[in-house]
Amino acid sequence: MRNIRAAALSAVTLSLALTATACGGGSSTGGGSNDSPKTLTYWASNQGASIEVDKKVLQPELDKFEKQTGIKVKLEVVPWSDLLNRILTATTSGQGPDVLNIGNTWSASLQATGALLPWDAQNFGKIGGRDRFVDSALGSTGVAGKDPAAVPLYSMAYALYYNKQLFAEAGITKPPATWGQLVADGKKIEAKGKNGLGAEGSNLSNNIHQVFVLGKQHGADFFTQDGKPDFTSDGAVAAVKQYVDLMAKDGIVSPGNAEYAQNQSLSDFAKGKTAMVLWQTASATFKTLGMKDSDWGVAPAPVQSGAPGTDTQVNSMVAGINMAVFKNTHNLDGATQFVKFMTSDTEQKILNTAYGSIPPVKSAQSDPAFNSQGTAVLRQTLATSAQALPQVADESQFETAVGTAVKELFADAAAGRAVTTESVKAKLAKAQQQMPAK
Structure with a gap:
């Protein structure tokens, strides 16, 4: 120690x-x-x-x-x-x-x-x-x-919140349960002139929460069992790329979201600009922002396939x-x-x-x-x-370093620069180098 x-x-x-x-x-x-x-x-x-x-x-x-x-x-x-x-x-x-x-x-x-x-x-x-x-x-x-x-x-806990009216207008009858379904629904929403999914690319903590969950779904963690950073494993790289690809590849997150900070995606959702948002415990905020409870629905956050559970079916951090x-x-x-x-x-x-x-x-x-x-x-x-996220002494530095890497990758996507497996791994390698030496 x-x-x-x-x-x-x-x-x-x-x-x-x-x-x-x-x-x-x-x-x-x-x-x-x-x-x-x-x-x-x-x-x-x-x-x-x-x-x-x-x-x-x-x-x-x-x-x-x-x-x-x-x-x-x-x-x-x-x-x-x-x-x-x-x-x-x-x-x-x-x-x-x-x-x-x-x-x-x-x-x-x-x-x-x-x-x-x-x-x-x-x-x-x-x-x-x-x-x-x-x-x-x-x-x-x-x-x-x-x-x-x-x-x-x-x-x-995180959940998927969705705008009932925008779903109905796009012909979507139930919330997506998997990431594939979420992307498909997001594209239907985009075709109607609205944003499919909200994100906050400049919100470092939210970035970490999302990629940690995706990391678990890809069978990876960001630390080894003895507490050492492990940011460049195949699963960790795949998790970060999948999240940023919601903007870079799938096109269901608006490029403007790359600069969003806390609660800006919720504001768009409440105004009917965005159909879905992945957020932790948002109902009270929606009410403050003028939404009626009948305007939105909530479902478990997506998994890769099947139903939420343990191991690779984790769909939220604690x-x-x-x-x-x-x-x-x-x-x-x-x-x-x-x-x-x-x-x-x-x-x-x-x-x-x-x-x-x-x-x-x-x-x-x-x-x-x-x-x-x-x-x-x-x-x-x-x-x-x-x-729970890893209970290790360097966790707060992890949030800052990897959260910033994800922020920079969203900025690349928003600017039209390619987000590749190699570029994701390079950002994560840089983040790992910034962690305190053991």
Whole structure:
């Protein structure tokens, strides 16, 4: 194992080198060091259609927490384009929040920095126990065999969302179950003057999620069993090429999508410009964007053939948001109380209903809200055909390096440059060279 501080510095250096977005630390009172014991700082991830939507969802709950405990929570909703860099910088500078949301795929990488509070049996006991949470969510909280670096907050899975009216106009009677069917349906949509499938070529995290799933379907992973990067295997190359070929070869993704970032494809879908989108837990966002529930349908994400399941039939990564506490907080008791509040049954129902996600808390899942059109497919996917991204220390660098490679390949496709097996492999080889040396 590398020294944990070296791991953190390596992560920061790589992430800054590969990401154009400037990053900053947390508040000047980082870790609550100058805050009152009755104050917490909280970085929330952008879950809704906009940062303003998140503030409207979260602030009433934070006010409720303050009324119950006397502890005021200072909220900052951080865009996904900034969040990882902000967190990585905070792990080395100490200028971070008390409590924060993290993408669950980053858990092992952030665990390796040593900056986050480990959730051992004693800490879990303060929030009601580890066994309150479903196993699939706990599987994305850090390296197996170690105390988790975070606690599950929202669980999500990918699904295929489709516009019912555009399908009917194209003569499509049911959603596609395989990639071949999806491409064929997308071409029917294109023939009617609409976009077949939405994508976000500049959204690095979404790029990774899609190609990881396709990698599993091609019998490949992006890491070896001992945690070393393996980006250029035949299966990994085939996965990336298949995804980019939706634009480059199949023509069902608009070239303009190469520049799309978070939620832009959902906006097109909501406006009736695009017939299909592969997304994690999108129903609440559609409502915010003005769609009626009757306007769209949802089906399991495609597989190569047959039905979703395990191994090469995986059709989603285990998506979700975890809640972490910086170890250097000067208000550990308050931070723990806040995590307990946010993962309580009552708040789990309120927050996951607002975001269209699934509670990772077992006792909260029984609410009828989580068996609706927008959530039933997601629950089934999480239970039967989703797999967690590799829980390795270099996972966050993987997202940046390979996500950027996919972004560059989409740019090639949009510009009319050939996307070949060789060019895909070259991009992935470059990405692998950028990973920290073992």
